[in-house]
Amino acid sequence: xxxxxxxxxxxxxxxxxxxxxxxxxxxYSILANMQRLMPELGIPREDVVFVSGIGCSSRFPYYMxxxxxxxxxxxxxxxxxxxxxxxxxxxxxxxTGDGDGLSIGGNHLLHTxxxxxxxxxxxxxxxxxxxxxGQYSPTSRLxxxxxxxxxGSIDYPLDPIRFALGSGATFAARxxxxxxxxxxxxxxxxxxxxxxxxVEILQNCPVYNDDEWIEVEDRKxxxxxxxxxxxxxxxxxxPKGARRGIRIENGxxxxxxxxxDADAVAEGVAVHNERHESPAYAFALASLARPDFPIPVGVFxxxxxxxxxxxxxxxxxxxxxxRGRGALHSLLTSGDTWTVEA
Amino acid sequence: MAARKxxxxxxxxxxxxxGDSGDGMQxxxxxxxxxxxxxxxxxxxxxxxxxxxxxxxGTLAGVSAFQIHFASRDIRxxxxxxxxxxxxxxxxxxxxxxxxxxxxxxxxNSDAFTPRNLKQAGYDDDPLPALQERFQVVExxxxxxxxxxxxxxxxxxxxxxxxxxxxxxxxxxWLYNRPTEPTERWIESRFKKNETLRExxxxxxxxxxxxxxxxxxxxxxxxxxxxxxxxxxxxxxTGNQALAWGMIAASxxxxxxxxxxxxxxxxxSSVLHEVSRYRHFGVKTFQAxxxxxxxxxxxxxxxxGMLGATATSGPGFVLKQExxxxxxxxxxxxxxxxxxxxxxSTGMPTKTEQADLLxxxxxxxxxxxxxxxxxxxxxxxxxxxxxxxxxAVKYMTPVAVLSDGYLxxxxxxxRIPDVETLSRHPIRFRTDAKGFAPYARDAETLARPxxxxxxxxxxxxxxxxxxxxxxxxxxxxxxxxxxxxxxRAEKVARIANDLPPVEVNGPDGGKLVVVGWGGTxxxxxxxxxxxxxxxxxxxxxxLRYLNPLPADLRAALERFEHVLVPELxxxxxxxxxRAEYLLPVESLTKVEGQPFRVEEIRGRIEAIAAGGGxx
Numbered sequence: 001x002x003x004x005x006x007x008x009x010x011x012x013x014x015x016x017x018x019x020x021x022x023x024x025x026x027x028y029s030i031l032a033n034m035q036r037l038m039p040e041l042g043i044p045r046e047d048v049v050f051v052s053g054i055g056c057s058s059r060f061p062y063y064m065x066x067x068x069x070x071x072x073x074x075x076x077x078x079x080x081x082x083x084x085x086x087x088x089x090x091x092x093x094x095x096t097g098d099g100d101g102l103s104i105g106g107n108h109l110l111h112t113x114x115x116x117x118x119x120x121x122x123x124x125x126x127x128x129x130x131x132x133x134g135q136y137s138p139t140s141r142l143x144x145x146x147x148x149x150x151x152g153s154i155d156y157p158l159d160p161i162r163f164a165l166g167s168g169a170t171f172a173a174r175x176x177x178x179x180x181x182x183x184x185x186x187x188x189x190x191x192x193x194x195x196x197x198x199v200e201i202l203q204n205c206p207v208y209n210d211d212e213w214i215e216v217e218d219r220k221x222x223x224x225x226x227x228x229x230x231x232x233x234x235x236x237x238x239p240k241g242a243r244r245g246i247r248i249e250n251g252x253x254x255x256x257x258x259x260x261d262a263d264a265v266a267e268g269v270a271v272h273n274e275r276h277e278s279p280a281y282a283f284a285l286a287s288l289a290r291p292d293f294p295i296p297v298g299v300f301x302x303x304x305x306x307x308x309x310x311x312x313x314x315x316x317x318x319x320x321x322x323r324g325r326g327a328l329h330s331l332l333t334s335g336d337t338w339t340v341e342a
Numbered sequence: 343m344a345a346r347k348x349x350x351x352x353x354x355x356x357x358x359x360x361g362d363s364g365d366g367m368q369x370x371x372x373x374x375x376x377x378x379x380x381x382x383x384x385x386x387x388x389x390x391x392x393x394x395x396x397x398x399x400g401t402l403a404g405v406s407a408f409q410i411h412f413a414s415r416d417i418r419x420x421x422x423x424x425x426x427x428x429x430x431x432x433x434x435x436x437x438x439x440x441x442x443x444x445x446x447x448x449x450x451n452s453d454a455f456t457p458r459n460l461k462q463a464g465y466d467d468d469p470l471p472a473l474q475e476r477f478q479v480v481e482x483x484x485x486x487x488x489x490x491x492x493x494x495x496x497x498x499x500x501x502x503x504x505x506x507x508x509x510x511x512x513x514x515x516w517l518y519n520r521p522t523e524p525t526e527r528w529i530e531s532r533f534k535k536n537e538t539l540r541e542x543x544x545x546x547x548x549x550x551x552x553x554x555x556x557x558x559x560x561x562x563x564x565x566x567x568x569x570x571x572x573x574x575x576x577x578x579x580t581g582n583q584a585l586a587w588g589m590i591a592a593s594x595x596x597x598x599x600x601x602x603x604x605x606x607x608x609x610x611s612s613v614l615h616e617v618s619r620y621r622h623f624g625v626k627t628f629q630a631x632x633x634x635x636x637x638x639x640x641x642x643x644x645x646x647g648m649l650g651a652t653a654t655s656g657p658g659f660v661l662k663q664e665x666x667x668x669x670x671x672x673x674x675x676x677x678x679x680x681x682x683x684x685x686x687s688t689g690m691p692t693k694t695e696q697a698d699l700l701x702x703x704x705x706x707x708x709x710x711x712x713x714x715x716x717x718x719x720x721x722x723x724x725x726x727x728x729x730x731x732x733x734a735v736k737y738m739t740p741v742a743v744l745s746d747g748y749l750x751x752x753x754x755x756x757r758i759p760d761v762e763t764l765s766r767h768p769i770r771f772r773t774d775a776k777g778f779a780p781y782a783r784d785a786e787t788l789a790r791p792x793x794x795x796x797x798x799x800x801x802x803x804x805x806x807x808x809x810x811x812x813x814x815x816x817x818x819x820x821x822x823x824x825x826x827x828x829x830r831a832e833k834v835a836r837i838a839n840d841l842p843p844v845e846v847n848g849p850d851g852g853k854l855v856v857v858g859w860g861g862t863x864x865x866x867x868x869x870x871x872x873x874x875x876x877x878x879x880x881x882x883x884x885l886r887y888l889n890p891l892p893a894d895l896r897a898a899l900e901r902f903e904h905v906l907v908p909e910l911x912x913x914x915x916x917x918x919x920r921a922e923y924l925l926p927v928e929s930l931t932k933v934e935g936q937p938f939r940v941e942e943i944r945g946r947i948e949a950i951a952a953g954g955g956x957x
Contacts, residue, residue, distance in 0.1 A: 015803065017815060046798045051642070062816060067643055067795040070805025071638065072668050078635035080640025082650065082793070083366075085626055086601055090646065090795050108638075111631040114362050242892045312626060319621035326623035329761045331587065333575065336524060337758065339382055342573040 009037040015065040021056060026203035027124065031063055033183045038066075040184075041091075048091045053105055056131050057097040057203075067095040070311040074105025077121065078114035081185040084117045087108040088309045091191070094121040099129045101274075102158055103203075106138075116195040122202050123160050124177075126208035139260045140209075149225055161286040161300055164198040171197040172282065173299040174291070174319030176226075177204060178217050182297065189299055195307055216295050225290065229275045229298035234264040235285075237294045239254030246293070251284050276304040295306045304310060347555065349519060350487040350562045354413035356421035357514065360438045361430030363406040364396050366507035373406025373511055373528065375753050378519035379578040383412040383570035385862065388420035388937065389751040400454075400462040405437040418864035420752070421938040421940030428510055430454060430484070432463035439473065448477045449513075451484035451506070464798065473489045480559050484509060485582055491549030494541040505546035505552060512550025519565045522551055542804060568851025572757060579756040581720040581749030581861075582609070585589040585653075585679060586616035588727025591622050593649055596731060597768045599624040601643030603636040604653045608691040609750040610681040613653040633658035637665040637678065644674045645804075647794035649731055653679040655747075656698050657688065660705060668707040669847065670806045670830060672779075673790050675734035675741075677727070682746040684935040694747035696860050698909035699918070702742045703889055711834040713737070714888040716744040718863035721756035726886065732767050733840070737833055738789040744888070746910070748937045749861040780814035788833035838890040844898040848874055848881030851901035854950050856882040857927075858908055859915055861937055866908060869943035878951045888915070896923045904950050906930060908943050 013035040021027045038048070052058035061068030071079045078096045080327040084092045094112075101109050101123045112119070128146070129135040135148040139160065143152040164172045171193040173187040182203065190197035202213040215225035227237045227246065235246035236258065243258040248270045256295035258264055264296035265271060276282065289292065320326075348601040357374070361367045378385050388409040397404030411421035423443040429435035431454035442448065448470075455468060468481055488506040489499065497505070508529075515522050525547060533540035534615065553559055571896055579587075593600040602625065604614040618627040626648070630636035637652045644650030654662065659680040669676045682698045684690035702714050713733055717726035726743055736740040772791035781790050793800040802814060810817035811825060846855070847867055858866040863884045869880040883898060885891070892898075899905050901917070907916040908930040916929040930946045932938060 017803075037598055044798065045801055049646075049795045062805070064803075066801050068442075068805075069642075070671075070803065070807065071641075072806055073662055075634055075638040075665065077629065078638035079642035079645070081628070081630075081635070082601060082639035082648075083646040085628060085639070086599075086643040086646040086648040087796065108630055108635050165797045180821035231534060240544065257634060312628075313557065316621045316624060316626065320624070321802055323622040326590070326594075326620055331620070331623075332758045332761070335379060335576070335577065336376060337575050339575050340382065340568075340571045340573050340757075 008045065010035045010039065012045060013065050013085055013117055015063050017062050019063050020059065022207050024204070024206035025056070026126065026205070027057060027060070029177045029180070030061070030124065030183065030201055030203065031060065033180050034105045034187065037143055037184045037187050039087070041188065043091050046090065048093070049083055049094060050082065050093045051076045052095045053100040054131070055097040055100040055129075056205075057095055058100060060095040074100050074103070075108055075225065076100070077105065077108040080119050081115070081117055084119055085309045085312060092119050094119055096121065096123050097126060098123065098125045098137045098160065100161060100211045102163065103136040108165045109163070110167045113164055113196050113198060116168070116305050117309055118194055118196070118307045120190045120197045120199065122190075123198070124203040125200050126203045126205035126209055127212050129159075130205050130206050130208055134208035146316075150153070158288060158310055159289070160200040165283050165286060165301065167315050169198045169301065170195040170305050171299070172286075173295050174200045174202065174212065174295075176202045176297060186299065189302070193302060195305060201341060215290065216297065217243055226336045227288065227294035227296045229273055229285065231299065234269040234271050236264050236269060246288070248281070248284055251280060252286055253288055253293065260329060274299050276301070277303065347560070348562050350567055352419065352564050353415060354411065355426065355518065355564065355566055356409060356411040356436055356570060357428065358407055358424040358441070359407040359428045359510070360405055360407040360434035361507070362397075362399050362434070363392055363394065363404045364399065365406070365407045365430045366504070367391075367408050367430070370507045371410060371752075373525045374514060374520065375410050376578060377522070378410065378412045378513060379485065379576070379755055381520060381566070383414060383566050384417050384569040384571060384755060385412040386417055386420045387411070387668040387753045387755070388748070390936070400431055400433055400459045402433050402437050402463060405434050405440060405936045406445040407434070409756075412566055414569050416569065416571075418868040419937070419940055422941050425579065428514065430506070430510070432460045432465055432469070434938055435469065436465065438873040442477060442508040443475055443726070446477055447480060447634050448473060448607050449480045449482060452481040453483050453485035461521050467936065482559070483514075487549065487553060487615045488546050488572075491544050495541045495545060496538055502542065505542050508543045509550035509553070512547040513554045516551045516554030517560060517563050519563055522547055538750065558763075561663060567649065567824055571609045571755065574710045574757040575754045576757055578753050579720050579724075580751055580753045580851060581745055582681065582751070583616055583755070584614045584720055584723035585657060585717075585727050585743070585745060589651055589677075589858055590625060591724065593623060593625060594730035594737065595728065595764055595766045596649060598647065599626060600651060601626045601628070601640060601648040602653065602908075603628045603630050603639035603643065603652045605630050605631070605633045605636045605658060607655045607658045608721045609683055609747040610653045610655045610658075610679065612750070613679065613681070633661040634665060636663040639677055641665060641669050641674060644676050645794070647792070647910050649677075649735075650675070650678040651679065653681070655681050655691075656685045659698060660701060663706045666712065667708070667710050668806045669740040670706070670712060671806050671809075672712045673738045673830070675731075675738055675792070676736075677730045677741050677743060678733055678746065679743045681750045682744060684747075684933070690935045694937060695910050696746055696859065696862070697914065697933070698744060699859075699888060699911065699914040699944040702744060703918070707890060711830060711831050712740050712742055713834055713837055714742045714744060715886055716860040716888060718860060718884055718886065720749055720752050724756075728764070731878045733837060734790070735767070735769060735786050736789065737837060738792060739834060744860060746861045771797065772800065773797055779802060779810055779812040781812050783833075788829060788836060795931045807922065834891050838893045841887050841890075841892045844883055844892050844894050846881050846883055846898060849879070850881065850898070852881060853879040854881070854904040854906060854947065855902040856880065856906045856943065856947065857885065857889060857899070857901060857915070857919070858882065858910065859885040862908060862910065865940050866943055868940045869947060872940065873944055873947045878947060880947050880951065885915070888918070891922060899923060899925055904928060906946060906950060908938060908946070910938070
C-alpha cells in the first residue's frame with residue numbers, strides 16, 4: 001500500500017511527450033478529460049496502466065503519465081487480459097478504435113468482454129481509418145466513399161454497443177468526445193464498475209470524416225439528436241415545444257410526441273433501467289440510430305457478475321487451501337518412482 | 343501355484359502394440375511402460391497415433407501404435423525394429439509388420455481376422471500363413487477369451503470386447519515378467535465409480551496374465567534384468583510433462599508465478615493441461631481465444647511481472663510472430679514453446695518434424711533476433727525450460743524453445759534432480775526511481791531494467807514504435823534506430839558468453855563429426871557409438887543452443903574432416919552452419935513424420951567413412 005500522498009492534479013497525469021494528433025482531433029478532448037478525471041478517482045498513478053493497439057487512438061498511452069503499453073494491432077484486450085489476470089490490483093484501461101477494436105481485433109474484444117475482466121475498454125469511434133489515411137472502417141456508413149471504396153462502401157456497419165451487448169457486456173455506455181461533463185461521468189462509472197466496462201466514445205476525425213457526429217456534438221442540434229439515458233428516468237428528448245419520448249412495444253422502439261407538460265411515464269414512455277438481467281432492453285435501446293431516432297448517450301447496461309481474474313485467483317487460493325502450497329520436491333517425486341542403488 | 347514355465351533372460355526387447363484408435367493401444371503401452379520402469383530397465387518409447395480421434399474401425403488410417411524398447415543397458419532410442427508386434431486386427435498388422443525384426447514374434451487377435459476386416463485392411467487372403475515363414479506367429483482369440491473372462495461381471499458385449507487391451511496387457515506382462523499391480527491400482531482408481539467396468543478390466547488383465555502361464559503357445563517367458571543406471575531416484579517422464587514441470591520449477595526457483603497463455607493445438611496441448619493441474623503452485627493458466635491472444639496475454643503478464651509463457655506448435659507459432667516481434671522490441675522476458683509437428687499448414691499434426699528452426703530464427707519482420715534452445719531428450723525438456731526462463735529474464739528477451747512431437751509423447755526413465763542442487767535465480771525488479779531510464783542497459787548483458795506497474799516513480803511507456811535509447815520515447819531518428827537494432831542483436835549475441843563449452847561425444851577431432859539438434863540425439867548418438875565400437879572414426883556434437891550458437895563451435899567443427907548434419911527437415915541447421923562458418927556441411931534429411939532410425943544415420947556415417955560423402 002502506498003501512503004496517502006498529496007492530491008494529484010491533471011498535470012501529474014500529463015507525460016512529457018508532445019501530443020501528435022491532428023489539430024481539431026476529438027482525441028485531444030478525451031485525453032484532457034481523462035487527465036482531469038484521474039486525480040478525482042484517487043488511484044495512485046503507479047497503479048494505472050493504459051494499454052492500446054494500433055491506430056490514432058492507440059497513441060493515447062504515450063501521453064498519460066502512468067504505466068503504458070502500446071502493443072500491436074487489435075490485440076490490446078489480450079495484453080490487458082494478461083496484465084489484469086496477473087495483477088488484479090492494477091487499474092487497467094484499454095484504448096482502442098473502431099478499426100483496431102472491431103475489425104482486426106473483433107475476436108479479442110468479444111472474448112475479453114464475455115470473460116468480464118475488470119477492465120475499462122474505451123473505443124473511440126470516428127467511423128473511419130485515420131492512421132492509414134481514410135479507408136472505411138467496420139462502423140462506417142454504407143455508401144461511404146473512401147480511397148478503398150471509390151464507388152461507395154458496400155459493408156453494412158456494425159454498432160459497437162450492440163456488439164458489446166451481444167458479447168455479454170456487464171457494462172456498456174456511450175459518450176461524446178466534446179461533452180466534458182458527460183464524458184467524465186461515464187468514465188467514472190466505467191471505472192467504478194466491477195467487470196468489463198465498455199465505453200463507446202463518439203469522436204470526430206477532422207481530416208478523414210469531419211462532422212460525422214456533429215448533430216450530437218453541436219449544442220444547437222444536440223437536443224434533437226441525442227437521447228440522454230439516465231437510470232430511473234424516462235427516455236425523453238427534444239427541445240421545449242417539440243418534446244418526444246421513446247416507447248418500446250414488443251421489443252420495438254417508437255418515437256411518440258409529448259406535450260411540454262405531459263407525464264412521460266403515463267404516456268407510455270419507457271423508463272430507463274440499467275439493471276435488467278436480460279440484455280434485450282439495452283439491445284433495443286442500442287438499435288436507435290439517426291435519422292429516425294436520436295442517438296442514446298449514457299449507460300445502457302450495468303449488471304454485476306464475478307470477474308474472470310477474481311474467479312481464477314479464487315481457484316488458486318482454493319487449490320492452496322486444499323492441497324497446501326505446492327512444493328517442487330513433492331511434485332517431482334509424485335506418483336511411481338524407483339530407486340537405483342549405488 | 344503350479345510349476346512355473348521357464349524364464350529366459352534377455353538383455354533387450356522392443357514391443358509394438360498396434361490396433362484401432364479406439365482399441366486403447368496408447369493406454370496399454372503407457373501402462374506397460376510404467377510397469378517396465380518399476381522393474382528398473384532403461385527404456386524409450388514411441389507413441390504413434392493418427393490425428394483422428396476415432397478413425398473408421400479396421401482401416402489403415404485408424405491404426406494407432408505404441409512402441410517400447412527396454413533393456414538391461416543404456417539405450418537411446420525406441421529401436422529401429424520391434425522384436426514383438428501385438429496386432430489387434432489385420433490393419434494393425436499390415437501397417438506395422440514390415441518394421442518387425444525378421445524372426446520376431448507376431449501376436450495377433452485372430453478373432454479380428456474376419457473376411458471383412460481383411461478386406462478393409464487391403465488383404466485379399468489371410469496373410470498369416472505366409473508370414474509364418476518370416477516370423478513366429480502366435481494367434482490368440484483375444485476377443486473370445488476376454489468375453490469369457492469377464493462374462494460373470496455383467497458387462498455388455500461391446501464393453502466386454504473393449505476390455506481386450508487389458509487382456510493383451512496382462513499377457514505381455516506375463517511374457518516379459520512385468521508386475522501387473524501398478525495397472526491394477528490404476529484401474530481401481532480410474533473406474534472407482536463404475537464397479538462393473540472396474541471388475542471387468544481387472545479380470546481381463548488377470549485372465550491375460552493367467553493365460554500366458556497356462557497356454558501352450560508360449561513355452562517360455564522372458565526377463566530383462568534391471569539396468570545399471572546412475573544411482574538415484576527415478577521416474578518415468580514424457581517430454582511435455584517435463585516441459586510443464588520445468589515451467590513450475592522455474593517459477594519456484596525464480597520466486598515468481600508463471601502465467602501460461604495457450605490455445606489448444608496438437609502436440610502441445612498436454613503442456614497446458616499439465617500446468618493447469620498445479621494451481622497450488624500459484625501458476626495461472628489462460629486458455630485464450632486464439633494463438634495471438636495466447637501470446638499477447640503472456641506478454642501482458644510478463645509486463646506485469648509474472649513469468650510469461652506460451653505453448654504451441656508450428657501453425658500456432660507463425661500466428662504469434664507479430665506479437666513476438668513486439669516482445670523483441672519492448673525487451674520483455676517471455677518463453678515461447680513450439681512443439682514442432684509435420685507441416686507446412688495443418689500437415690500431420692500427430693507426427694514429428696524439426697522444420698521450424700528457420701521460421702523461429704528468421705520468421706518475424708525486420709531484424710528481430712530471439713534466442714533459440716532445443717531439448718534433446720524427454721528429461722532434458724525440464725532443464726531446457728529452466729534455462730529458457732533464466733535467459734529470458736537475465737537478458738530481458740523472448741526465448742524460443744523448440745521441442746518436437748516425438749519428445750512430446752516419448753517417455754524415458756528420468757533421474758529426479760535434488761531440488762537443492764538446482765540453481766535459484768530470484769527475480770529482482772527495478773524499484774529505485776533514482777536514475778531510472780526504461781532503456782538504460784546493463785553493461786554486461788545489455789538487458790534493460792524490468793520495472794513493473796505498481797512501482798512508484800517508475801511510470802513509463804513502452805511500445806512497438808522504435809524507442810529512443812535510454813528514455814524509450816518514440817523516436818524516428820535514423821541513427822537511433824540503427825543503434826537500437828544493433829543493440830538488440832548484440833544483446834542476444836552476448837548470451838554466447840553464458841554458454842558451456844561444446845561437448846564432443848567421442849574424440850574431439852578426426853574424420854567425421856555428426857552434428858544434431860533436438861529430439862534426434864538418441865538416434866545420432868546410438869549410431870555414432872555403434873560405429874565407433876566397430877572401428878569407425880566418428881564423433882558427435884549435439885546443439886542445445888541454436889541462437890546464439892556456442893562461441894567455440896566453429897573451432898570444434900574445424901577439427902574434423904567431415905561434418906554431417908542429420909535433421910528431420912530439408913537441411914535447416916546445415917544451411918545455418920554453412921552460412922555461419924562457410925564449412926562444407928553434409929546433410930542427411932528425412933521428413934516422414936517419424937524419428938530417425940539408428941541404421942539410417944549409421945549407413946551415412948559408414949558411407950562417409952568409406953570415402954563417399956555427399957548424396
